[in-house]
Amino acid sequence: MINTSAAEVFNSIQHKSFIACGNTIMRLNCSSTNDILRIIGANYGRFTSFLCHPNSWPTPSSQWDLQCSAGGSFAIASERCDGKPTCTLKPSTTLFGDPCTTTPKYLEVLYRCVAFSMEVHVLQEEEAKQQNGIL
Template identity: 35%
Template sequence: MFLIFIQMKFVLFTLFLCGFILEINGKSSSGAWLPEEKSLVACEGTVARLHCEEGQAIYVTSAIYGRSNRMTCYVGIPKEQTKNTNCATRAESVFQRCEGKSTCNILASSSVFGDPCVGTYKYLDVIYLCEIPSATE
């Protein structure tokens, strides 16, 4: 009987702890909600679709266009077009076009970003946050 009581206390404590963790998940130590970080990759010739929930805005933290590894966007592409992995550049247009909007579509193309590596199949790699805009904006 004592063993069952101990097991029940452990189960209740575990449930309490899990509930507590779920309640604080996604909040800072001050209790404010933390912004959600999102990432996406758009292979050359496709459209990157950045999206935040209603009432939130896009804040781009990183955007590169080119190629920094062989494994991203490689399926069906000749090996000679994925071997140059040192040609990624900052995709400034993503910052300019998408910052502060709730949705943004941008073509992953050398016509938009320039061609940092001729003859290499490229991709757009974006990391962004969805935040509630501040009142000063």
């Protein structure tokens, strides 16, 4: 079993996925100083027993809820990180709530770095579409 406090698990040119175990600090950043974060997806909860396996958790892993998901994860991560060159998130029940009380949780965030000027252009297009009733 993997017992890492924070691990970058998937990278591609378009997006990155980062996992941080409960009560650690997740730091998302873009390598270029002209780029900003754009959150694509986020989940605070648990979908596998193989990641972030705390040895001292009172409930055996066979009883963990592997469909555990805090409903507001994406909104919270987006609010705190979108449009910034770097941000930190602490995967905790204080921030995300406790969707499964007997299960240890981790935070997974899928994001990409986009050029600041490109992001401004995309936001302007979305705003124009909303004003014209297209979105």
